Amino acid sequence: MKRIILIFCLGIVLCASAFATYDLFGGSLSFSWFDGESLYPEAAAYPFSSSSALHILLLQEGQPRTVKYGGTGSGEYDDMSIYHSGQYADETMYLQLKTGLNIGFLRFSYKHIAETELGFQGSLNTVFQGFGGADNLGFDGVFFFGLNTRIFERVSMRVGYRHYSGHYGDETLLKLSASAGYPIEYTRDNNLLFGISVRPISWARMYADASLPMTNTWMHPAIHIPSWVIKRTNGQPLHTVEAGNEGIPTTAFDESYKAWILNFGAEFRYPVRKLGSLFAGIDVISHQDGQTLHRSGGYDPGNPWEFEYTVAAGIEFEEVSGLGDAKLLVQYHDGRFPLLNFFYHRSSYFGVGFFLST
Amino acid sequence: MSFQSKRTIMHICMVVLMLLTLVMPKITAVSFEWAPLDPLFREPLADAFANSTSFRLLKVTDDAGVPDTVLVANSETNRYETLAYDDRSLRDYWHMKSAVNIGILRLSFDIMQLEGYIQGGLNTVFQKEGSINSLGFDGMYGAGITFKVFDTVAVSGGFHHFSGHWGDEILVDLLETHPDLDVYSSTATRRLVEYTRGNSWLVGISVEIPAPLRWYVFAELPMTKAWIRPGIHVPPHSLKPGTDTVNQFDNITAQEGLSGLSGYDASYKAWRLQTGAEIRVPISNIGSIFAAGEVQAHQDGKTLHQVGGYDRDNPWEFEYTVGGGFEFNLGRLKRKFRFELYYHDGRFPLLNYFFQRSRYLVMGIAISG
Numbered sequence: 007m008k009r010i011i012l013i014f015c016l017g018i019v020l021c022a023s024a025f026a027t028y029d030l031f032g033g034s035l036s037f038s039w040f041d042g043e044s045l046y047p048e049a050a051a052y053p054f055s056s057s058s059a060l061h062i063l064l065l066q067e068g069q070p071r072t073v074k075y076g077g078t079g080s081g082e083y084d085d086m087s088i089y090h091s092g093q094y095a096d097e098t099m100y101l102q103l104k105t106g107l108n109i110g111f112l113r114f115s116y117k118h119i120a121e122t123e124l125g126f127q128g129s130l131n132t133v134f135q136g137f138g139g140a141d142n143l144g145f146d147g148v149f150f151f152g153l154n155t156r157i158f159e160r161v162s163m164r165v166g167y168r169h170y171s172g173h174y175g176d177e178t179l180l181k182l183s184a185s186a187g188y189p190i191e192y193t194r195d196n197n198l199l200f201g202i203s204v205r206p207i208s209w210a211r212m213y214a215d216a217s218l219p220m221t222n223t224w225m226h227p228a229i230h231i232p233s234w235v236i237k238r239t240n241g242q243p244l245h246t247v248e249a250g251n252e253g254i255p256t257t258a259f260d261e262s263y264k265a266w267i268l269n270f271g272a273e274f275r276y277p278v279r280k281l282g283s284l285f286a287g288i289d290v291i292s293h294q295d296g297q298t299l300h301r302s303g304g305y306d307p308g309n310p311w312e313f314e315y316t317v318a319a320g321i322e323f324e325e326v327s328g329l330g331d332a333k334l335l336v337q338y339h340d341g342r343f344p345l346l347n348f349f350y351h352r353s354s355y356f357g358v359g360f361f362l363s364t
Numbered sequence: 365m366s367f368q369s370k371r372t373i374m375h376i377c378m379v380v381l382m383l384l385t386l387v388m389p390k391i392t393a394v395s396f397e398w399a400p401l402d403p404l405f406r407e408p409l410a411d412a413f414a415n416s417t418s419f420r421l422l423k424v425t426d427d428a429g430v431p432d433t434v435l436v437a438n439s440e441t442n443r444y445e446t447l448a449y450d451d452r453s454l455r456d457y458w459h460m461k462s463a464v465n466i467g468i469l470r471l472s473f474d475i476m477q478l479e480g481y482i483q484g485g486l487n488t489v490f491q492k493e494g495s496i497n498s499l500g501f502d503g504m505y506g507a508g509i510t511f512k513v514f515d516t517v518a519v520s521g522g523f524h525h526f527s528g529h530w531g532d533e534i535l536v537d538l539l540e541t542h543p544d545l546d547v548y549s550s551t552a553t554r555r556l557v558e559y560t561r562g563n564s565w566l567v568g569i570s571v572e573i574p575a576p577l578r579w580y581v582f583a584e585l586p587m588t589k590a591w592i593r594p595g596i597h598v599p600p601h602s603l604k605p606g607t608d609t610v611n612q613f614d615n616i617t618a619q620e621g622l623s624g625l626s627g628y629d630a631s632y633k634a635w636r637l638q639t640g641a642e643i644r645v646p647i648s649n650i651g652s653i654f655a656a657g658e659v660q661a662h663q664d665g666k667t668l669h670q671v672g673g674y675d676r677d678n679p680w681e682f683e684y685t686v687g688g689g690f691e692f693n694l695g696r697l698k699r700k701f702r703f704e705l706y707y708h709d710g711r712f713p714l715l716n717y718f719f720q721r722s723r724y725l726v727m728g729i730a731i732s733g
Contacts, residue, residue, distance in 0.1 A: 040692050040701045042731070058464045060484065060505075103503065105462035105485045107417050107731060109701075128419070130462040130486035132503065142529055145486070145501045147460070173498055176530040180548045180556065188536055282398070323398040332399035332466070360482075362401075362464055 036115045044108040044125050045154040046162045046203060048363045049213055049271055050333060051289035051318040053344045054148050054170075056106035056127035061337075061359030062136070063100040063344070068353030070143065070343050071095075073174065074300075076227070076252030078187035082302045083229070083254065086185045088178055099136030100143075100355075102344055104129055108363065110154060118159055125154035125164060132175070133345050142175030144345040150199060160205050168199035168217050172346030190252060192346040195224035197267070209277070214270040225265070228252045229302060230295040233259045257298070260307040266294040275322060282324035285333060289316040291341065300350040314341025333361040393474065400467040404479045404510040405518045405570055407465055407732045408580060409642050410658035410685040410706060412713040413504060413526075415465040415483040420704075420728030422457040422489065422713070429722030430454060431489075431499060431712045434530060434538060435557040435669075436547065437595070439621030443671050444557060444596070446719070447545070449538040456492035459713060459726060461485060463504070477512045481520070488531075489714050498531035500714040506566060516572045524566035524584060528559040528715030555620050559715040562591040564636075576645065576652070582638040592634065595620045596671055597664040599634050600627030628674050635663040644691065654702070655688035660710065669719040683710025701731050 048055040072085035089095075106129025113123035128149035135141045152166010172192040179189065197217040205211045222238045225231045228248035237244045249256045271289035278284055296312020298305045320335035337357040342349050407414040424430050430453050433446035463485020470479040484505030491497045508522015539545055546552040565587060570580040589605045592598045595617030602612035613627045640658030647653060665681020667674045687706030705727040712722040 042701070058462075058484075060482075103484065103486065103505070105417070105464055107462070109731070128417075128460075128462060130460070130488065130501075132486060132501065142501075142503075144532075145488070145498075145529075147488070173501070174532040176500075176532060176535060176556070179532050179535055183535075183539060183548045184546060189532075331401075362399075362466065 034117050038113045038115075039111065041110045041113055041123065042107075044110045044127070045113070045121055045123055045156040046108070046125055046164045046201065047211070048108050048127070049269075049287070049289055050273060050285065050335065050361060050363060051271060051287040051316045051337065052269060052291075053289075053314075053316060053339065053341075054129070054131065054146070054346075055363065056108045056129040056148065056150070057104065057361050057363035058106055058129075059102060059104040059359050059361045061102040061104070061357050061361070063102055063133075063355045063357045065098040065100065066354045066356065068343065068351055069095070069097070070345075070348050070351045070353070072351075073178065073182055073189050073347075074227075074350055075182075075185060075187040076190045076254065078185075079253060081254060083190060083227070083252070083300070084187070086182050086189075088181050094135075094137055097135070097137040101134045101136050101140075102131070102357070102359070103134070104131040106130070106148075106363075120155070120157055122153065122155045124152075125166065126151050131345070133343075139177070141177035143178050144175045144347050145173045146346045147171040147173075148346075152199065162201075162203040164199065164201040166199055167196040167220075168194070169196045170194040170346055172349075174347055187253070189347070190227040192230075192349050193224055193226040194219060196220055197223075209275045209283075211273045212271070213273075215268070217267045217269075219265050227300075228254060229257065229298045229300065229304070230265055232264050254302040257303075257305050259305060262307055263297065263305070264294060266292075268292040278321075280324070281321065282331070283322045285318070285320050285322040285335070287318045289318075290314065295349075312342075315339070316341070331363070333363070335359060335361055395472045397467070397470040397472070400470050400479070403465045403467055403481055403483075404470070404477055404512040405481070405520045405568060406578075408638075408640050408658060409654060409656040409702075409704070410640055410687060411638065411660075412459075412685070412708065412726075413487065413502070413715075414732065415463040415485050415504070416461065416730050416732030417463055417485075418459070418461045418704075418728060418730035420459045420726045420730070421492070422459045422724050422726045424455045424457070424722055424724045426723060427453050429712070429720070429724060431714070431717050431720045431722065433720070434534070435594075435716070435719050436554040437557050437620035437622055437671075439553045439555070439623070442622055442624065444594070444669065444719075445554075447538060447542060447554075449534050449541055450491075452493070454491055454493055457499070458490045458492055458496075459488075459728075460490070461487045463487070465732070467510075475514050477510075477515075479510045479512075480507070481510055481522070482507045487714070489712075495533065497533035497537065499534055500531045500716050501529045502715045503527040503529070506563075508566070516575075518570040519568070520570075521565070521567045523563045523587070524561070525563045526559065526561040526715055528718075530556060530558070530716055553621065557594045557620060557716075559597075559718050560591050560593040561586055561634075563587055564590065576643055578642045578644075580640055580642075582636075584636040584638075586634050592616065594669070595622060596625075596667045596669070596674070597634055598627075599632055600630065601633075622671060625671065629676050631676060632663060632666065632674070635661075637661045640685075647690075649693070651690055651692040651702075653688065654691050655686075656706075657684075657686040659684055664718075681711075684708070685710070701729065704728065704730055 110123035115121040131146040199217040201215040203213040231245035273287040275283035291314040297309040340354040343351040343353040432450040465483035467479040487502040506524035510520040512518040568582040598613040604610035642656040644652035660683040666678040689704035691702035712720040
């Protein structure tokens with residue numbers, strides 16, 4: 007412990023003395039230790055963006071009423087009902103709370119023509135029922151760590167690790183505590199993420215991300231794990247190990263199955279004097295794990311990927327330069343319920359909320 | 365509204381009017397700012413539940429402070445009891461918090477500023493070893509108004525919400541450790557106990573005289589109609605929200621399966637008081653070395669967190685935090701990034717572990733407005 011404290015103190019002293027905003031080579035090259043606005047902006051319409059949100063959801067279809075269980079002895083994932091039959095079936099309101107940030111460290115900039123930094127994004131996401139005892143459905147942790155690069159203040163690129171970790175809410179889980187087996191979870195620990203964002207004109211931005219599980223990684227559920235993923239601790243094929251744990255047969259995946267997640271979209275801003283901008287955005291996510299149909303024996307290489315669609319519109323308040331600040335948005339989403347562990351629930355909803363992103 | 369209340373309000377209005385009259389000559393312009401990201405009332409540095417974003421390593425300094433149990437109410441014994449979910453006596457944890465505190469609209473009148481604020485965040489602790497299980501998640505949020513004058517004295521008032529949740533993975537561990545445990549069915553004799561304050565009134569004052577020293581005080585009082593857990597923390601005057609007659613102490617203790625309990629005397633209101641001081645010493649234009657210390661006092665500590673434990677002569681429960689670090693002033697969006705190290709003697713930093721006294725060191729990075 008003493009060693010950790012010593013390293014910590016040394017880090018502070020070194021950072022304080024060595025890392026300021028420096029202009030080098032006659033001002034053409036600058037260096038800064040920390041920036042609260044990352045070189046790679048977050049997508050406002052992406053449901054798991056590293057932003058903060060107070061978001062009211064009005065479900066149109068797909069109320070989450072069950073939790074998938076593994077290890078029940080049936081050789082399949084079994085849906086356990088959260089509610090007594092018919093209870094709350096007409097309820098549509100949910101509250102999504104999310105807090106997150108998107109920042110940069112160790113930024114080098116050459117006349118703002120070329121800039122690079124270590125980027126960090128992190129967020130915690132949760133959804134509560136807007137009815138009954140306002141029970142909590144779950145919590146998610148999502149983060150990214152990697153390298154961000156921006157060219158001519160127009161084109162940003164990133165590469166690094168993306169982590170997804172779903173957790174069920176205690177109040178939801180307790181309702182199922184008498185069930186045999188255990189709830190299956192959604193984990194990507196970690197994926198490799200590649201992204202590009204292009205702002206060809208000041209009012210429009212387009213972006214695309216692609217993420218792929220690493221070879222040595224943790225993934226859940228078993229039915230999503232490609233055959234080439236290895237368990238870190240013993241080098242065994244992770245799919246076989248986790249399928250055994252979850253009590254389902256192993257799946258013979260085609261080589262083309264890699265559990266890719268592709269995400270792309272566009273954002274548009276129309277400046278309004280003394281207010282900020284009118285904002286519109288569209289986001290599309292495509293999951294290769296949708297080919298598994300999220301059930302044992304469901305995988306077929308001929309199955310389609312699973313798609314999610316989100317459109318958003320509203321006001322972006324004037325605060326600072328760049329792309330990040332506060333927004334009041336109305337959204338429509340057709341895709342997975344916005345909690346990682348509920349990946350098997352297709353939902354559509356209208357949402358209205360206050361968002362803060364950097 | 366009683367005559368006495370009306371007279372008090374009139375007095376307050378007169379004082380405010382007099383103050384405005386005094387400062388009016390200094391008012392040269394009024395400006396508006398939408399959604400400023402740097403709140404007029406800054407978050408305390410040393411508060412574990414401040415609305416800041418942080419990623420920190422937490423090391424419990426002794427076995428007695430290790431959080432490896434949950435609290436349940438047992439209707440058969442009519443007592444609270446702890447149930448272990450882990451026997452490894454883990455000392456190291458990751459403490460992660462993601463939170464914001466921002467203004468919605470700020471009005472500036474020369475030397476005075478008035479701001480509506482909104483704040484909120486999620487707080488979690490994970491084990492550092494093994495499967496990195498989550499011990500719990502906390503939700504906190506609030507909103508209100510801050511008035512600041514001479515850029516030195518800030519006064520805020522509003523509501524505040526605290527809600528503790530157990531981690532899913534430790535619940536699974538708990539059920540594996542106690543295979544016969546039933547905490548939910550209609551015949552269950554044990555119920556998980558949670559910590560909730562939904563909602564409280566929160567007032568605070570922050571003074572920066574003499575700069576760079578800052579001193580602050582918060583007082584938090586549960587609303588008369590509020591959801592408060594655990595049952596034995598509920599003040600005697602508290603009512604169930606949505607009703608005018610249902611006593612909340614009776615309601616929540618009954619939900620926990622407890623019976624035959626009587627409420628406390630009128631002096632018990634479940635106050636939470638918090639005060640602290642901070643000092644920043646600028647280092648060139650890079651940032652500041654800072655030191656911070658804080659004390660929190662919980663009136664609910666008088667209950668000893670046990671059925672029948674309350675005695676009006678019991679002491680309040682105190683928590684102490686002291687530490688420091690380095691804060692960089694290079695953040696855009698007016699946010700500050702800092703390295704920090706604290707020593708804490710008090711409750712473990714998850715709301716549902718209010719019964720778990722811990723002494724720990726915590727160090728890492730934090731960002732706040």
